[in-house]
Amino acid sequence: MPDALPPLSPQDALVAVMVAVSASDEEIRTSELLAIERIVNNLPAFGGYDADRIGTIARTVYALFEEEDGLEALFGLVREALPEAAFETAYALACDVAAADGTLNQPELRMLEETRIELGLDRLHAAAIERGARARHMPLPA
Template identity: 35%
Template structure:
Protein backbone atom coordinates (compact mmCIF):
# COMPACT_ATOMS: atom_id res chain seq x y z
CA UNK A 1 0.00 0.00 0.00
CA UNK A 2 1.30 3.44 -0.93
CA UNK A 3 1.28 5.98 1.88
CA UNK A 4 -0.60 9.25 1.57
CA UNK A 5 1.08 12.54 2.26
CA UNK A 6 -0.07 15.68 3.99
CA UNK A 7 0.43 18.86 1.93
CA UNK A 8 3.46 19.94 3.96
CA UNK A 9 5.02 16.51 3.42
CA UNK A 10 4.38 16.79 -0.31
CA UNK A 11 6.26 20.12 -0.38
CA UNK A 12 9.21 18.47 1.34
CA UNK A 13 9.08 15.47 -1.00
CA UNK A 14 9.22 17.87 -3.97
CA UNK A 15 12.36 19.52 -2.60
CA UNK A 16 14.07 16.27 -1.59
CA UNK A 17 13.30 14.63 -4.93
CA UNK A 18 14.62 17.65 -6.82
CA UNK A 19 17.87 17.36 -4.87
CA UNK A 20 18.12 13.57 -5.07
CA UNK A 21 17.09 12.96 -8.66
CA UNK A 22 20.72 13.13 -9.84
CA UNK A 23 21.59 10.52 -7.15
CA UNK A 24 23.62 13.06 -5.16
CA UNK A 25 22.35 15.60 -2.66
CA UNK A 26 24.89 18.36 -2.12
CA UNK A 27 25.46 20.18 1.15
CA UNK A 28 24.29 23.36 -0.54
CA UNK A 29 21.00 21.69 -1.54
CA UNK A 30 20.48 20.34 1.97
CA UNK A 31 21.23 23.73 3.43
CA UNK A 32 18.75 25.40 1.06
CA UNK A 33 16.03 22.90 1.99
CA UNK A 34 16.72 23.60 5.66
CA UNK A 35 16.61 27.37 5.18
CA UNK A 36 13.37 27.22 3.19
CA UNK A 37 11.79 25.12 5.92
CA UNK A 38 12.94 27.51 8.63
CA UNK A 39 11.83 30.64 6.70
CA UNK A 40 8.45 29.78 5.20
CA UNK A 41 5.10 29.84 7.02
CA UNK A 42 4.02 26.50 5.55
CA UNK A 43 6.63 24.75 7.69
CA UNK A 44 6.20 26.71 10.93
CA UNK A 45 4.87 23.84 13.06
CA UNK A 46 7.48 21.24 12.11
CA UNK A 47 9.78 19.65 14.65
CA UNK A 48 13.52 19.79 13.98
CA UNK A 49 14.05 16.07 13.28
CA UNK A 50 11.00 15.90 11.04
CA UNK A 51 12.94 16.77 7.87
CA UNK A 52 15.36 13.87 8.31
CA UNK A 53 12.48 11.43 8.66
CA UNK A 54 10.68 12.82 5.60
CA UNK A 55 13.87 12.77 3.54
CA UNK A 56 14.44 9.12 4.46
CA UNK A 57 10.86 8.19 3.57
CA UNK A 58 11.19 9.97 0.25
CA UNK A 59 14.54 8.29 -0.44
CA UNK A 60 13.06 4.85 0.19
CA UNK A 61 10.31 5.55 -2.33
CA UNK A 62 12.75 6.93 -4.90
CA UNK A 63 14.87 3.78 -4.63
CA UNK A 64 11.96 1.60 -5.76
CA UNK A 65 11.25 0.81 -9.40
CA UNK A 66 9.46 3.78 -10.98
CA UNK A 67 10.19 5.70 -7.77
CA UNK A 68 10.12 9.18 -9.26
CA UNK A 69 6.71 8.53 -10.82
CA UNK A 70 5.40 7.24 -7.48
CA UNK A 71 6.66 10.31 -5.65
CA UNK A 72 5.17 12.62 -8.27
CA UNK A 73 1.81 10.88 -7.91
CA UNK A 74 1.95 11.23 -4.11
CA UNK A 75 2.85 14.91 -4.36
CA UNK A 76 0.02 15.59 -6.79
CA UNK A 77 -2.54 13.71 -4.73
CA UNK A 78 -1.57 15.57 -1.55
CA UNK A 79 -1.47 19.12 -2.87
CA UNK A 80 -4.47 21.36 -3.28
CA UNK A 81 -4.29 23.46 -6.46
CA UNK A 82 -3.19 26.60 -4.61
CA UNK A 83 0.00 24.86 -3.37
CA UNK A 84 1.10 23.35 -6.67
CA UNK A 85 3.10 26.38 -7.78
CA UNK A 86 4.62 26.46 -4.30
CA UNK A 87 5.88 22.89 -4.71
CA UNK A 88 7.34 23.76 -8.09
CA UNK A 89 9.12 26.91 -6.94
CA UNK A 90 10.54 25.13 -3.88
CA UNK A 91 11.90 22.32 -6.07
CA UNK A 92 13.35 24.93 -8.43
CA UNK A 93 15.02 26.79 -5.55
CA UNK A 94 16.72 23.58 -4.46
CA UNK A 95 17.99 22.66 -7.93
CA UNK A 96 19.38 26.14 -8.57
CA UNK A 97 20.92 26.58 -5.12
CA UNK A 98 24.22 24.85 -5.99
CA UNK A 99 24.47 26.90 -9.23
CA UNK A 100 24.83 23.71 -11.29
CA UNK A 101 21.47 22.45 -12.54
CA UNK A 102 21.93 18.94 -13.90
CA UNK A 103 19.98 17.39 -16.78
CA UNK A 104 18.21 15.04 -14.37
CA UNK A 105 17.06 17.99 -12.29
CA UNK A 106 15.76 19.80 -15.37
CA UNK A 107 13.89 16.67 -16.43
CA UNK A 108 12.39 16.31 -12.94
CA UNK A 109 11.21 19.92 -12.94
CA UNK A 110 9.57 19.32 -16.31
CA UNK A 111 7.85 16.16 -15.05
CA UNK A 112 6.76 17.97 -11.89
CA UNK A 113 5.26 20.82 -13.92
CA UNK A 114 3.43 18.41 -16.21
CA UNK A 115 2.15 16.26 -13.36
CA UNK A 116 0.95 19.28 -11.40
CA UNK A 117 -0.61 20.71 -14.59
CA UNK A 118 1.22 24.02 -14.31
CA UNK A 119 1.35 26.64 -17.01
CA UNK A 120 4.69 26.68 -18.88
CA UNK A 121 4.98 30.45 -18.73
CA UNK A 122 4.44 30.43 -14.97
CA UNK A 123 7.13 27.76 -14.62
CA UNK A 124 9.56 29.77 -16.75
CA UNK A 125 8.93 32.84 -14.60
CA UNK A 126 9.45 30.87 -11.38
CA UNK A 127 12.69 29.38 -12.71
CA UNK A 128 13.97 32.78 -13.80
CA UNK A 129 13.15 34.32 -10.44
CA UNK A 130 14.97 31.51 -8.63
CA UNK A 131 18.03 31.92 -10.89
CA UNK A 132 18.03 35.66 -10.23
CA UNK A 133 18.02 35.07 -6.46
CA UNK A 134 21.06 32.82 -6.70
CA UNK A 135 23.24 34.97 -8.98
CA UNK A 136 26.66 35.83 -7.67
CA UNK A 137 28.31 39.23 -7.94
Protein backbone atom coordinates in the same frame (compact mmCIF):
# COMPACT_ATOMS: atom_id res chain seq x y z
CA MET B 1 8.83 0.53 1.01
CA PRO B 2 6.13 -0.16 3.58
CA ASP B 3 2.75 -1.11 2.12
CA ALA B 4 0.84 1.24 4.40
CA LEU B 5 2.59 4.54 3.85
CA PRO B 6 0.78 7.18 5.92
CA PRO B 7 -0.52 10.12 3.92
CA LEU B 8 1.76 13.12 3.67
CA SER B 9 0.86 16.47 5.15
CA PRO B 10 0.98 19.40 2.72
CA GLN B 11 4.30 20.45 4.26
CA ASP B 12 5.64 16.89 3.92
CA ALA B 13 4.71 17.00 0.23
CA LEU B 14 6.64 20.25 -0.26
CA VAL B 15 9.66 18.70 1.45
CA ALA B 16 9.32 15.56 -0.70
CA VAL B 17 9.43 17.62 -3.90
CA MET B 18 12.50 19.52 -2.71
CA VAL B 19 14.29 16.30 -1.69
CA ALA B 20 13.36 14.64 -4.98
CA VAL B 21 14.95 17.44 -7.00
CA SER B 22 18.04 17.38 -4.81
CA ALA B 23 18.38 13.59 -5.10
CA SER B 24 17.60 13.46 -8.82
CA ASP B 25 21.27 13.59 -9.82
CA GLU B 26 22.22 11.02 -7.17
CA GLU B 27 24.43 13.61 -5.46
CA ILE B 28 22.77 15.55 -2.68
CA ARG B 29 24.90 18.62 -2.11
CA THR B 30 25.30 20.41 1.20
CA SER B 31 24.08 23.65 -0.38
CA GLU B 32 20.85 21.91 -1.39
CA LEU B 33 20.32 20.46 2.09
CA LEU B 34 20.95 23.87 3.61
CA ALA B 35 18.46 25.41 1.18
CA ILE B 36 15.80 22.90 2.24
CA GLU B 37 16.53 23.59 5.92
CA ARG B 38 16.43 27.37 5.36
CA ILE B 39 13.14 27.11 3.47
CA VAL B 40 11.52 24.94 6.14
CA ASN B 41 12.77 27.20 8.94
CA ASN B 42 11.73 30.49 7.34
CA LEU B 43 8.73 30.23 5.05
CA PRO B 44 5.20 30.73 6.40
CA ALA B 45 4.01 27.55 4.66
CA PHE B 46 6.06 25.60 7.22
CA GLY B 47 4.80 27.40 10.33
CA GLY B 48 4.47 24.77 13.05
CA TYR B 49 6.10 22.07 10.91
CA ASP B 50 8.37 19.66 12.76
CA ALA B 51 11.68 19.98 10.89
CA ASP B 52 12.72 16.60 12.30
CA ARG B 53 10.32 15.09 9.73
CA ILE B 54 12.66 16.10 6.91
CA GLY B 55 14.75 12.95 7.47
CA THR B 56 11.70 10.69 7.43
CA ILE B 57 10.39 12.29 4.24
CA ALA B 58 13.85 12.08 2.63
CA ARG B 59 14.05 8.35 3.41
CA THR B 60 10.59 7.90 1.90
CA VAL B 61 11.67 9.69 -1.29
CA TYR B 62 14.87 7.63 -1.52
CA ALA B 63 12.90 4.40 -1.06
CA LEU B 64 10.41 5.44 -3.74
CA PHE B 65 13.28 6.21 -6.13
CA GLU B 66 14.37 2.57 -5.73
CA GLU B 67 10.99 1.26 -6.92
CA GLU B 68 10.09 0.74 -10.55
CA ASP B 69 7.14 3.17 -10.51
CA GLY B 70 8.45 5.17 -7.57
CA LEU B 71 8.45 8.56 -9.25
CA GLU B 72 4.84 8.10 -10.30
CA ALA B 73 3.98 7.04 -6.74
CA LEU B 74 5.80 10.07 -5.31
CA PHE B 75 3.84 12.49 -7.48
CA GLY B 76 0.63 10.69 -6.60
CA LEU B 77 1.36 11.26 -2.91
CA VAL B 78 2.28 14.89 -3.55
CA ARG B 79 -0.88 15.63 -5.56
CA GLU B 80 -2.98 13.92 -2.89
CA ALA B 81 -1.42 15.93 -0.05
CA LEU B 82 -1.15 19.36 -1.63
CA PRO B 83 -4.03 21.63 -2.47
CA GLU B 84 -3.83 22.59 -6.15
CA ALA B 85 -3.25 26.21 -5.13
CA ALA B 86 0.13 25.11 -3.68
CA PHE B 87 1.41 23.40 -6.84
CA GLU B 88 3.23 26.55 -7.96
CA THR B 89 4.73 26.83 -4.47
CA ALA B 90 6.04 23.28 -4.73
CA TYR B 91 7.60 24.04 -8.10
CA ALA B 92 9.14 27.29 -6.84
CA LEU B 93 10.71 25.52 -3.87
CA ALA B 94 12.03 22.77 -6.16
CA CYS B 95 13.61 25.44 -8.39
CA ASP B 96 15.21 27.15 -5.39
CA VAL B 97 16.75 23.88 -4.20
CA ALA B 98 17.99 23.00 -7.69
CA ALA B 99 19.58 26.44 -8.07
CA ALA B 100 21.11 26.48 -4.59
CA ASP B 101 24.48 25.06 -5.69
CA GLY B 102 24.77 27.41 -8.67
CA THR B 103 24.49 24.69 -11.33
CA LEU B 104 21.65 22.80 -12.92
CA ASN B 105 22.60 19.45 -14.43
CA GLN B 106 20.53 17.28 -16.78
CA PRO B 107 18.96 15.03 -14.12
CA GLU B 108 17.83 18.09 -12.14
CA LEU B 109 16.45 19.73 -15.26
CA ARG B 110 14.55 16.53 -16.14
CA MET B 111 13.17 16.31 -12.60
CA LEU B 112 12.03 19.94 -12.74
CA GLU B 113 10.35 19.27 -16.07
CA GLU B 114 8.68 16.15 -14.70
CA THR B 115 7.53 18.13 -11.64
CA ARG B 116 6.07 20.86 -13.85
CA ILE B 117 4.23 18.29 -15.95
CA GLU B 118 2.99 16.21 -13.01
CA LEU B 119 1.69 19.30 -11.24
CA GLY B 120 0.06 20.58 -14.43
CA LEU B 121 1.84 23.91 -14.45
CA ASP B 122 1.70 26.15 -17.49
CA ARG B 123 5.08 26.55 -19.25
CA LEU B 124 4.94 30.35 -19.03
CA HIS B 125 4.29 30.32 -15.28
CA ALA B 126 7.03 27.72 -14.80
CA ALA B 127 9.49 29.85 -16.79
CA ALA B 128 8.74 32.84 -14.59
CA ILE B 129 9.27 30.75 -11.46
CA GLU B 130 12.55 29.40 -12.87
CA ARG B 131 13.77 32.89 -13.72
CA GLY B 132 13.04 34.07 -10.20
CA ALA B 133 15.02 31.18 -8.70
CA ARG B 134 17.92 31.86 -11.05
CA ALA B 135 17.92 35.55 -10.06
CA ARG B 136 17.83 34.75 -6.33
CA HIS B 137 20.78 32.37 -6.55
CA MET B 138 23.01 34.23 -9.01
CA PRO B 139 26.28 35.47 -7.52
CA LEU B 140 27.20 39.13 -7.94
CA PRO B 141 30.00 39.85 -10.41
CA ALA B 142 33.36 40.52 -8.79
